Amino acid sequence: MHIHRSEKILSWTVLTVLVLTVLIPLSWAVFTSLKSETSVIAYPPTFLPTDPSLSAYKAVFRNQTFASDLFNSVFYALAAVALAVLLSAPAGYAASRFEFRGKRAVMLLILSTSMVPAVALLVPTYYLLDKLGLLNNPMVIIVLQAARLVPQTVWFMQNFVDAVPRELDEATQVDGASHWQTFTKIILPLVRPGIAASAVIGVITTWNDYITVAAFAPEVAYRTLQVALVNQVFDSIGITWSYVMAFAVVCSIPIVAIFMLAQRWFISGLTAGAVKG
Incomplete structure (x- = not known):
């Protein structure tokens, strides 16, 4: 009983340290974004803003290129993920269900491509x-980003499909279904949490x-929020830290928001491939 209690205390201590490690920098960024620039550079520094203001956020949204930067970030992310899942789902199914010469070598080769630094x-x-x-071609950016996601996504999809009993495949094929019909009608609905996690x-x-x-x-017309954010640091006029922190937030x-909305599917997807049915 004493050992169990000690382990529980240790677990809560570790979790508390980890949470604080994440929350303190985030809190500092949020509070800095609410300060005036004079308060930001004041010495000694203060953690809480004495006179909170949303002026930095208003400046972010009034930025001439903010709308296009946001659109590009959303467009690149959604299109690249859609392309990666579209290619990886059938590949993961094939890797799980089909046996062929050199299969393990091929899978290791696919995985090894993700280990090459960009x-x-x-x-x-x-x-x-x-x-x-x-x-400056958006389609090229999407293909390059999808190519970076595909290797790991293929391995994820293989593990998710491995968790689905093969008896379901055999039952549908006895009824005359093709491999493609089995994949689209049976496997895909069952691995949706895994697809959500990968996405x-x-x-x-x-x-x-x-x-x-x-x-x-x-070119500015094709850049994303992340590129715009980094460009603020290299601004020749100087860094306005309240603005930069507001931009980062x-x-x-x-x-x-995406993680909070997909949290249930994300967690169930990560655990779906851990145990085979």
């Missing part, structure tokens, strides 16, 4: 796109992607 491919990809005249992870990854858009779509809100 920076290592930056220069050759840039020169290739430049020669083909494909810089949430993909949206977060794509939403936070800076280097792809900054390198391959340098606004950029984070859509991801937090």
